[in-house]
Amino acid sequence: MALPELCLVTPALADANNGNWQTAKRWSRLLADHYRIRITNAWDASSPRADLLVALHARRSAPSIERFARAAPTRPLVVVLTGTDLYRDLATDASAQMSVQLADRLIVLHEKAVLDLPPEVRAKAVVCFQSCSARKRLAKAPNPxxxxxxxxxxxxxxxxxxxxxxxxxxxxxxxxxxxxxxxxxxxxxxxxxxxxxxxxxxxxxxxxxxxxxxxxxxxxxxxxxxxxxxxxxxxxxxxxxxxxxxxxxxxxxxxxxxxxxxxxxxxxxxxxxxxxxxxxxxxxxxxxxxxxxxxxxxxxxxEPARERATLLALLNELLEKSTDDC
Missing domain, CATH: 3.40.50.2000 (Glycogen Phosphorylase B;)
Incomplete structure (x- = not known):
């Protein structure tokens, strides 16, 4: 049985070497056994079919979010909120506001962020701490x-x-x-x-x-x-x-x-x-x-296992619900 197709939209690809790209790359690796992952900086109707879409950045990915919601209204749409989304754009930017309204779920990346959202969309939010490998703590001379x-x-x-x-x-x-x-x-x-x-x-x-x-x-x-x-x-x-x-x-x-x-x-x-x-x-x-x-x-x-479990629980739930609704 073919794995579901997940389109991961990120405004920053590898050449940016920033947090959005690190998140996209890591999630692609964590979810690879359960989904076929395609990473892109934009989605439109000519893109390959996606069973669900995860978009990083409510404002910068807003065109892709709107196009997917219009073209595939029964397929799950998840928006991952960045710091500039939460603490600037949601208060002032219409495209960011539209993105959170269109999303089926919102992913936030720290435990205080749910209460930083507008009250009317907090029920959509899931906290997913990001992860990385552990490294040995090194002994360090005190000076300098x-x-x-x-x-x-x-x-x-x-x-x-x-x-x-x-x-x-x-x-x-x-x-x-x-x-x-x-x-x-x-x-x-x-x-x-x-x-x-x-x-x-x-x-x-x-x-x-x-x-x-x-x-x-x-x-x-x-x-x-x-x-x-x-x-x-x-x-x-x-x-x-x-x-x-x-x-x-x-x-x-x-x-x-x-x-x-x-x-x-x-x-x-x-x-x-x-x-x-x-x-x-x-x-x-x-x-x-x-x-x-x-x-x-x-x-x-x-820990990576915790992040993977959170993502899989969320995405599998949404995918099952969309299948039931068809």
Whole structure:
């Protein structure tokens, strides 16, 4: 018996090397034994038949979502909500609003996100924590402290918070700040280049492969995640699954992954608080050990088997229901 055909629409393909692409690639692998997967950046009526469609990003995938809903109204349609969907576009963008109305189900990627949705669509939402492989926690010499940010340079990631913290810590040669990410906004790339020239303890490494990035996360003492807007950041779970503690902005997307009682938050844009955290982590290694222990308690949420089970339960239920309705 032929496997059902699942079309996975993502606005970002392999060349983007961002969170949307990592999600699409991983889901294709997790579901390969149960569905025939086709990954594309657009669906239209000329596309091969799909028994169900999963679209990442309510706004950017809106044309595909609308076309599929119109062409195949009895086939399941799932929309995966990103941070910009949840925390910007659903309040202001008609195409994103249309996408959540057309969807049979909505996938959100952290445990606080359901309550961040408009009340009228919350019943459609399913929380699916993303996953990654676990890596051995490495032993690290306490000096110097190595901090790492992973995120393409754009406003939503708040790179200037890290830039300013680096300036505040310029007199601390025992605190090194690395930064991985492509300059998606030219001005931010220019600022990073100037900062790297002026502050020797800050290094902008540009875009790296996923594997190279994971190795850097594994070797860092602490991952810094200063974003203003997140739907469930890959790098946070990759740090947790590598035994690397996290310092994160206190936003819904970070709290929904690390937990409300996690000890390593700072307010959005508060570079002074971030710099103080890094100074404390350098001076008091026990702080890093405590944060790592808290992260370890969250690590089972990000296991591949859990993510696969959540996805299969949702998709199989929808597919069975659509067959019954025919």
């Amino acid at each position: 402290l190595r901090a790492l940010v992973v995120g393409h340079l754009r406003e939503e990631k708040s790179p200037r918070t890290y830039f300013e913290a680096a300036r505040r810590l310029a007199g601390h040669p025992d605190i090194l700040l690395d930064h991985v990410g492509a300059p998606l906004e030219e001005a931010l790339g220019q600022e990073a280049a100037v900062l790297a020239h002026c502050v020797p303890t800050y290094r902008w490494l540009g875009a790296l492969s996923h594997e190279a990035t994971r190795r850097r996360i594994q070797r860092a003492h602490v991952l810094v995640h200063p974003s203003r807007m997140e739907g469930g950041a890959h790098v946070v779970m990759e740090a947790v699954r590598s035994g690397t503690p996290v310092l994160a902005s206190r936003i819904s997307g970070n709290v929904g992954m690390l937990g409300a009682d996690y000890g390593g938050y700072f307010d959005v844009g508060d570079s002074a608080a971030l710099a103080a955290w890094l100074e404390r982590c350098r001076a008091e290694p026990a702080i890093l050990a405590h944060l790592a222990a808290q992260c370890a308690l969250r690590a089972p949420l990000f």
